[in-house]
Amino acid sequence: MKIGTIMVRVPRKVKKGEIFKVMSITRHPMDTGLVKNPKTGKIIPMWIINKVDIYYDKKLVTACDYGIGISANPFLAFYLKADKKAPLEFVMYDTHHNIYKKTVTINVV
């Protein structure tokens, strides 16, 4: 799996007004910049995701600022209120100026 792939789990169908759980996991090394490579003895430079924005219906719902204290392959779970059938978009920024995106649609019955 490529670095930066985001996997999102949402329920297949939700009722209108229901509060449901969203779970996500991202593949990323999250190097702190404090660890040495045991073979070469050099410090592995810092490479972390430092900002996560989550948009629902093109409106900012949740925003996270990460430091070096978040573990590798960061996991994030939160709740969301279903209003209408709309896309849920994850946008992640890291310290190497890469942007990772993932969009899922939420089916409101």
Add this chain to the structure above:
Amino acid sequence: MGNYVSRRDFIKKTAAAALILAGPAGSVLDAGNVFAKTAVKKETAISPIIKSDVKEIEGEKVVWLAEDSAEYKKLMLPKIHLPLIAQNGGLVPLTIDSKHPMKKGNYIKAFHIFDFNNPKSKLATFNLTPENGRAYISTRIKLQQESYVQVVTEYSDGKMFGGKEYVKVTVGGC
């Protein structure tokens, strides 16, 4: 003449007392030295747990309440779920859960997570909105050693309240 003490008796008793005093005192001192040496060795292995709390964030004062007070329950401050003993410090599950209502004008705005025993004390910030419907966040964090994980809850009116939880870590992961 009941208080009469003979010279021989006096010498015997004082000698015995001196022995009793000197014997254990000497051994205790030795034991103390031994303990001091081992204590120094232990301190170098694990740095002490910092028990100070977060005092302010960006100029705003943080209030710390007693956990069994009435105001604490009224505010519906979040519960912090952490394992008692984390075997791997690089991957400690952390869940913050509150039953506070998320309506416009009265909701939980943000969670700030701190750990003063880590090389960088601020771990993360999570900003929430009324669209979330429930103040809940679950992540995994890195911990250097056993310490107190502190969660500061920011309300929509700008007030901040703190809560903390103790974790033991067998292998550090930072």
